[in-house]
Amino acid sequence: xxxxFDGIDGAGKSTQVIRLVNALQEAGNQVVSLRDxxxxxxxxxxxxxxxxxxxHMHRRSEALLYMAARCQLVEERIRPALADNQIxxxxxxxxxxxxxxxxxxxxxxxxxWRLGELATGGLRPDLTLLLDLxxxxxxxxxxxPADRMESRGLQYMKNVRAxxxxxxxxxxxxxxxxxxxxxxxxxxxxxxxxxxxWMDRHSGHLKRLGRGNS
Numbered sequence: 001x002x003x004x005f006d007g008i009d010g011a012g013k014s015t016q017v018i019r020l021v022n023a024l025q026e027a028g029n030q031v032v033s034l035r036d037x038x039x040x041x042x043x044x045x046x047x048x049x050x051x052x053x054x055x056h057m058h059r060r061s062e063a064l065l066y067m068a069a070r071c072q073l074v075e076e077r078i079r080p081a082l083a084d085n086q087i088x089x090x091x092x093x094x095x096x097x098x099x100x101x102x103x104x105x106x107x108x109x110x111x112x113w114r115l116g117e118l119a120t121g122g123l124r125p126d127l128t129l130l131l132d133l134x135x136x137x138x139x140x141x142x143x144x145p146a147d148r149m150e151s152r153g154l155q156y157m158k159n160v161r162a163x164x165x166x167x168x169x170x171x172x173x174x175x176x177x178x179x180x181x182x183x184x185x186x187x188x189x190x191x192x193x194x195x196x197x198w199m200d201r202h203s204g205h206l207k208r209l210g211r212g213n214s
Contacts (some may be wrong), residue, residue, distance in 0.1 A: 007131035010138030037069035125172035
């Protein structure tokens with residue numbers, strides 16, 4: 001099973017990834033937790049260029065670097081884990097690339113989806129969890145220096161949120177929009193319910209979630 005989390009920065013993805021991974025492991029599953037871009041030596045180097053540098057880049061350059069990092073992630077980490085019947089939980093995937101590089105006069109979403117097919121070899125998530133949050137609330141939650149994407153301002157992030165809602169249906173086999181404008185426990189209840197429902201319908205060898213201490 002391949003699960004991805006997405007949404008604008010500040011929506012709480014990292015917290016929910018950790019909680020879900022813990023719950024899946026407590027249920028007896030083997031789980032690999034990843035982030036995109038990143039989780040490989042190549043991907044982490046590219047991540048530094050994309051998010052933590054002051055380099056000026058054309059949107060197309062950004063998109064291609066994200067795709068390169070994702071290609072390495074898919075071939076080095078995701079496909080081997082899935083082949084070994086492990087659950088993969090990834091913080092962001094192709095959907096984010098399409099949205100962030102297409103809003104505000106960037107490349108067309110359709111072109112980026114096609115490029116993504118090449119980068120991922122056609123791999124798409126089984127379940128995409130979109131944590132949806134108004135941009136104003138997201139900026140209130142971010143308590144660190146803004147990265148290159150966040151520094152583009154509030155209107156850009158509003159456009160990004162709209163882009164996620166418009167493009168999520170193309171992200172993979174199934175998706176669930178989670179209301180992230182609530183307490184962390186309420187968000188997790190929706191995440192838990194979405195994953196448990198998917199596993200009930202498709203689980204096969206996977207062990208369904210137990211409440212445990214997660």
